[in-house]
Amino acid sequence: MGFRTRFAPSPSGPLHLGHAYSALTAFDMAQAASGTFHLRLDDIDQSRARPEWEAQISDDLHWLGLSWPAPVWRQSDRLPGYRAALERLWAQGLLYPCTCSRRDIQAAANAPQEGAPLHGPDGLVYPGTCRDRPRHGPMPAGEAIRLDMRKAMQAIGSTSFQEHIHHPGRHEVTPDEMIATVGDVVLARRDMGTSYHLSIVIDDAEQQITDVIRGQDLFDATAIHVVLQRLLGLPTPRYHHHRLIRDETGKRLAKRDDARAIALYRAEGHTPAAIRRMIGLGPAA
Ligand code: GLU
Ligand code: ZN
DSSP: OOEEEEEOOOOOSBBHHHHHHHHHHHHHHHHHHOOOOEEEEOOOOTTTOOHHHHHHHHHHHHHHHOOSSSSOEEEEEEEHHHHHHHHHHHHHHHHEEEOOOOOHHHHHTTTGGGGGGOOEEEEEEEEEEETSSOSSSSSOOOSSSOOOHHHHHHHOOOOEEEESSSEEEEEEEEHHHHHIOOOSEEEEOTSSSSSSHHHHHHHHHHHTOOOEEEEEEGEEEEEHHHHHHHHHHHHOOOEEOOOOOOTTTTTTTTTTGGGGHHHHHHHOOEEEEHHHTTTTTOOOO
């Protein structure tokens, strides 16, 4: 198997140093392995995606010395494939519709009989309010759709994946851990008909990505991705969750941290080599 990786930003803001670290790390690893590096646009959130950001992201990445084959995949072009996968899981009785608002979930999770509310990769672990709603007939449109994690884990058993940077080794998550600490995640948001988890898993498989390189903040989400890969019969890539770039106070750079935008460093006259030094990467190969 060769080496194929991708950088998958959301075109909803400028690239900052954290993105540059991720993209350059992936690109350098692909070069070192004589592999391929792809750019892919995670634009399922059409309320936030903007063509101007897409153009700025490509321009900044080119300036940093990166290149990638055309065409660039765009998630908003791929919705029917996500829908088809969702329908398959629905037909297996693994999904259910959910009409809870964020506030409903908060209230149910904080109910006295529930104990201390737990936070998982997607925020509060869903307390299961809608789990008994009917799952037969056509999948309802315009409602959020959740994965029944208990049923999913019964179908596949434990999940494991190979991690190469963050706690290197085989990482295993048991059914009990998945049920208690992750729970019934949303696979289709009401407003999008899909979710980050579902789309990324399908795209990585269809693009034959062998190595996923991304920040440590997504390490816990990877277990969800492996569950979806098993349920959908898709291969599990190798994972490399890298360190996060932090500001002087140790705070992780957020997407909104526009003060660290690569475009601003460019405007101030910094070079790509200077950007590499700032984030602790050696010179380009
Ligand atoms: N669009 C996602 C992000 O920027 C991609 C994460 C991933 O590589 O899976 O966080
Ligand atoms: Zn609900």
